[in-house]
Amino acid sequence: MLRQIEGSAAVAETVARCRPEVVCAYPISPQTHIVEGLSDLVRAGDLSPCEYMTVESEFAALSVCIGAAAAGARAYTATASQGLLYMAEALYNASGLGLPIVMTVANRALGSPINIWNDHSDSMSQRDCGWLQLYAEDNQEAADLHVQAFRIAEELSLPVMVCMDGFILTHAVERVDVPEAGPVDAFLPPFEPRQLLDPAEPMTIGAMVGPEAFAEVKYLAHAKQLQALDTIPAVAAEFEQSFGRSSGGLVRGYRLEDAETVVVALGSVLGTIEETIDAMREEEGMPIGALAIKTFRPFPMEAVRAALQGAKRVVVLEKALAVGRGGIVSADVRMALSGIELDGHTVIAGLGGRPITGASLRRLFGDAVAGRLGPLTFLDLNWELIEAELGRMGEGGRSGPHAENILREVGVVAGGSH
Amino acid sequence: MERHQRVRFYQVGSHVVGNRLLDPEQRTVQARMDRSNTLTCGHRACRGCGEALGARYVLDAAKRAADGKLIAANATGCLEVFSTPFPETSWQLPWIHSLFGNAPAVASGVAAALRAKGRDDIRVVGQGGDGGTVDIGFGCLSGMFERNDDVLFVCYDNEAYMNTGVQRSGATPPAARTANTKPIGEHLGNRFGQGKDLPRIAMAHGIPYVATATVAEPHDLERKVETAMAIHGARYLHVFVPCPLGWGSEAHDTIKLARLVKETGLFPVFEAVEGEVVGVSRIRRRTPVEEYLKLQRRYAHLFGDPGHPEIVARLQAGADRNIREFHLLDPAGEEVAW
């Protein structure tokens, strides 16, 4: 049903339609409204049978899901940022055990310094933990991806992370067609586990595997993720048939047909990017397009290559940073374009929730087209501040903590707006 | 005053000792032909391993009480490692090992799944060593207690991180030698501290049932498992299990050490319901701690010439305090004859 609804609420209702049997909740901004919404639905009897567990940490949350999924229950939890890190050990455990847990990650920056606003550093930090990673562009897609995620997870016996930008999507009230129970039930059959803790057929799950077999087990995990490259588009196609709208899949091109410059990005920033592209095409006739990466793990090498190979120049706009190296998504994109000659640019933007404005993007894309963009750019940095702080470091001796120094310069500490 | 000589027949109060001559109903589960061998033979535990013994006793009793329908979640540690050398397993029940610190949470998850599916006939046990319970699993254990999840959690306490090479844990007793608490420098062996009394911490959570036991008294241990299994909610069982390798004791002394730790008062054996002690297993023949300590090379630095009698005295004082606080001595007198 079409509603004007907060992103978190849409996700909570959609997850409820997927009939999870065990939901674990540990609160962290900005995921809190999702787990609160699910609590209300369980208490009101709208989601039943479902055990809603309030746990004592994110590590516990995912561990409870692991036990529940191993016992054959459809299990769900949500987290962000520090919480995702706190369950890192369990992330690898869940994927290694092949448990089809679905988890929402309300993308938020990783500290230190502590920051509650949006960027992709949390999910990017766990890109290799063996979970599938899907990224939503808007709240409609965020809701839809959960339905697809349970289906994909259970078909492949792999856990799936649905990533949605914290605050920007979770706390935005916009139009969402929240899937109805009937169509979701038709799309998502009951969970039939491949392995199960069942006294009628006792199994040992989680034994140690030594050098003689470990490599094979890991290869099979990789092979299964590659299988997802077929499963994900198939499920997306079936979703479109059942629900009448396109969402999910591996990648989505926007005005790529004659694009000489292509901007690659994940998540909600694509909305602002597309508006900017439309304006540049209309006002300047600029042949510029965009490529949305919807599935980041497995990385859709072939689909990205196919979409970008005709371009002269690719600008990868990322909301995360590989400290000491540069771009994260760019590295995978570069790999996909192996052997193809074109100009590649990495732009790091939006870190810690800094807004990415249409005006900035317009200038940035203009610079790219005019050949003024270097290989690695940090968008909208306050270079004066940076220079001052670097200067302070260069003076020798103790310079103090960067974060506090910068906050003092910016006047935030005294300004009282925080 | 006339002194009564009371002949007390240990553990079952019968005139017969020895399982074969006992009334079948009085036999332990272990003595029965139909015991489930939940932890069956072929595992790779050391000779004389107290944990293997404890796990077998506990799970056979629990499985019997659950009518065969039991699921176990196991923390990383000796028990998990020696019981599941890939591609073999000694477990004859559905069993999952996830991580070191999350066994209580995994058990809670299994219990939640069963509840959602309406399978209240299937019961759940979580288990791990002292490291996984008292230290790294502590947060998850406390959460499980606070939620009163329907899980029986069992800690097999051999007082150190054994599987990684005998490093100290929060459960390591004072003065004990481990790989990182050697008798070098100011502190000889593990430091004297407050300890981390998990049974009392469990009681402080107000959960339905807490009990301690040792592998020296299978009747007592099994009875406590049965009592626990008749209750729904969070339950905690703390089982003292000697480790010959880690303690430097003889494999054939495992049961003896388990008996002595109780008889000295160093390990109070008791039961508690909703935070109140409701019963203790009294000391039969009070024993000085030295008799227990001398059998273990982890305490060897306390003896010899000149030894450290002052440290032994401190350990004795600890035992004496337990005896007082838990009323471990029979009020009728210290010496009890057969």
Add this chain to the structure above:
Amino acid sequence: MADSGTFQVRIHGRGGQGAVTAAELLAIAAFDEDRHAQAFPSFGSERTGAPVVSFCRLSDRPIRTREPVAAPDALIVLDATLIHQVKLFEGLGPDGYLLLNSSRSLEELGLSDLLGRLRPGRILGIPAGEIARRHLGKPLPNAALLGGFAALTGQLGLPSVQAAIRERFPGTAGVANATAAAECFYTVRECVETPSHA
């Protein structure tokens, strides 16, 4: 930056005054009129009394951009004490609307310069807090101001604003807030020329 079909609103208040709810109510009212809307807060530190900003975009077409509203077509200010504390009026163009909760005149508030920059009939101070107090018993101006916004800008009709209010605040609170919104609407309409919204 917005395309020509999108109307951008920025709402300033203090924590606890309902700035975030106000933006959501605008979005819900727009939805009731079959328009697209996007509402979101600026996510500062949450505490009562701290400055809060929220945003709402209204459009006849799907809204894709996600950046904060830098160039608002309309500003709603719930708390006049913010005037000289935060950069309230940044980005407001010469054709912009401003609706300010205050019982003092704009000159008294030190906004004569602003009055000079903006079009007359588009900038207005209204004692929404007082109106709210009379209907609700509490000076919570957010719902009332939305009625004023509807009249000032013509972007939304009063019935949809009231429907959104009643949906959000059940029972007597909803009725009282809706009545306050109506009073504000008519008061504003009397004061200014209202462009018709086709």
